[in-house]
Amino acid sequence: METSIVGVGVxxxxxxxxxxxxxxxxxxxxxxxxxxxxxxxxxxxxHNGAREEETVELTVTGKGPLVRAEATDADKFAALDLAVDKLAEQLRRAKDKRVDARNHPRGPKLDKGSGALAGIDVQPASADVLQAVATGVIPIVSSDDDEEYTPVVIRTKQFDAEWMTVEEAVDRMELVGHDFFLFIDARSDRPSVVYRRKGWDYGVISLTASAPPEALAS
Structure with missing residues (x-):
């Protein structure tokens, strides 16, 4: 397996x-x-060098979806060990899930007649979530006492939309090691997110398009 290592600021x-x-x-x-x-x-x-940390990000690519893990520590060798352990756990979970699915088929089932999805927790997004998605505005509470520094760091990432089934999104979430995964549901064309609950139980939230309040008022 080919290995590539890059350092940012180190x-x-x-x-x-x-x-x-x-x-x-x-x-x-x-x-x-x-x-x-x-x-x-x-x-x-x-804080002007008072605290330093090293973050190690691992990304494995090959035949199939990529697998990613990261860890942070004051020592980069310790961060590497933690990231490798996380990556190994994600790979084991994905393997166990495939074995469990073969031996005990369960999970979401699609009723071809009605188009309903059974066996998975589906709930609508709240009005606040829909408004935030529609406007692209994320509310941030600031403090007048300390306007120059805040311990909250918001990292923004953008990805190309991918159409896939709920089952495929769950598999992808397990491989990247996240607690949730954003995707476009191939069955409904709705923006959706799957998330981990307990054990092999998962949930999915889908957005339903609706007219904005201004349009309804007019």
């Missing part, structure tokens, strides 16, 4: 490269279809 030593190569062998054992491991190490300093 140099990559030969020792770190050697340790990472050793770790990649473990990943290759758990993911035999993996073809490439991308490792990104990011150094961050806070």
């Amino acid at each position: 140099g990559i030593s030969d020792r770190f490269r050697t340790v990472t190569e050793d770790k990649s062998a473990r990943i290759g054992t758990l993911a035999p279809r993996a073809q490439r491991l991308d490792v990104k190490v990011t150094h961050r300093a806070y």
Whole structure:
């Protein structure tokens, strides 16, 4: 498996490269279809250097969906160990889920006659969520006492929309190690998000398009 290592704000030593190569062998054992491991190490300093931390992001690509994990620690070697452990756990969970699905078929079932989806918790999004999505505005509460610094850091990411079934979205969520996954439901064309509950139980929230209040008033 090919391994690529990059550093952002930090140099990559030969020792770190050697340790990472050793770790990649473990990943290759758990993911035999993996073809490439991308490792990104990011150094961050806070409060004028009073606190520093290293974030290690691992991304495995190959035949099938990518698998991603990340961890943060004051030491990049410790962060690497944590990220590898997370990645290994995600791969094991995905494998156990496939075995469990084969042995005990369950989960969402589509009624072809009515188009209803049974066996999964579906609930409508709240009015506040719909308004935030429609306007693209995320409310942020600020403090007048400390306008220059806030401990809250909001990271923004944008991805291309992907059409898939709920089952495929659950599998993708397990592989990337997140508690939720955004997608476009291929059956309804609705923006949706699946999320983890307990064990192998999952939920899905879908947005239903409706006319804005201004249009209804007119």
